[in-house]
Amino acid sequence: MNNTDLDSQLAQWQTAYKAATPNVNARLLTQQTKKAQFKLKCKGLVDLILGLVVTCFCIYAAVFEATSLLQQLLISVLSPLPVGFGLWGYRVRQKQWQAEVLDVQSMLTFKETQLKQQLHYWKISLIWGSALWLGLLGIAIYNLVVSSEYMLWATQLGLNSFILLLVCLRYKKLKQRLPIQLMDIQLLR
Numbered sequence: 001m002n003n004t005d006l007d008s009q010l011a012q013w014q015t016a017y018k019a020a021t022p023n024v025n026a027r028l029l030t031q032q033t034k035k036a037q038f039k040l041k042c043k044g045l046v047d048l049i050l051g052l053v054v055t056c057f058c059i060y061a062a063v064f065e066a067t068s069l070l071q072q073l074l075i076s077v078l079s080p081l082p083v084g085f086g087l088w089g090y091r092v093r094q095k096q097w098q099a100e101v102l103d104v105q106s107m108l109t110f111k112e113t114q115l116k117q118q119l120h121y122w123k124i125s126l127i128w129g130s131a132l133w134l135g136l137l138g139i140a141i142y143n144l145v146v147s148s149e150y151m152l153w154a155t156q157l158g159l160n161s162f163i164l165l166l167v168c169l170r171y172k173k174l175k176q177r178l179p180i181q182l183m184d185i186q187l188l189r
Contacts, residue, residue: 033107036114037096044093051086055079067147071139078135085128092121112185119178122171129164136160 058079066072096110096117140153 029107029111033110036111040093040096040114044090047089047093048086051083051089054082058082065152070142070146074135074139074142078132078139081128081132081135085125088124089121092117108185108188112182115178115181115185119171119174122167122174125167126164126171129160129167133157133160133164 058075062072062075062079066075096114136153136157140157143153
């Protein structure tokens with residue numbers, strides 16, 4: 001083979017490679033990645049703050065609202081759940097926003113990891129929310145059986161049921177959309 005044949009074959013390969021490789025707007029992808037990292041920081045802080053607030057409310061309820069030692073014990077057992085979940089959510093998001101994204105492949109990997117972590121986060125949220133709901137159910141049942149002061153706990157159970165329903169719907173929606181979104185990312189590679 002002479003140089004002309006090699007040059008024309010190389011040009012054909014380059015043309016075929018460019019045609020098979022999707023066109024990625026790197027600037028737009030960079031902007032989306034930076035925006036996603038900022039959102040992760042904000043969501044992590046909100047998780048942490050809300051966990052602390054709910055735990056403080058649980059401590060308040062245990063000290064001032066509980067009418068018996070058993071109620072104080074049940075509420076105290078539930079108290080660490082919100083702050084524990086807030087810390088976990090903050091750490092998960094911290095790992096994501098500190099990820100290095102220097103080229104298109106690492107940005108696509110970041111986006112893929114973000115989608116998978118988002119689904120995992122909502123799955124764990126569903127589990128923690130269910131545990132909290134069961135704890136509130138136990139407290140409401142105890143108050144229904146032992147005393148007539150069950151309205152506060154039944155109200156909290158109702159609110160938590162609504163929140164748990166929203167978390168469940170969000171998890172199912174994300175789980176349904178994940179394969180399509182991952183396929184879109186694979187097409188960009």
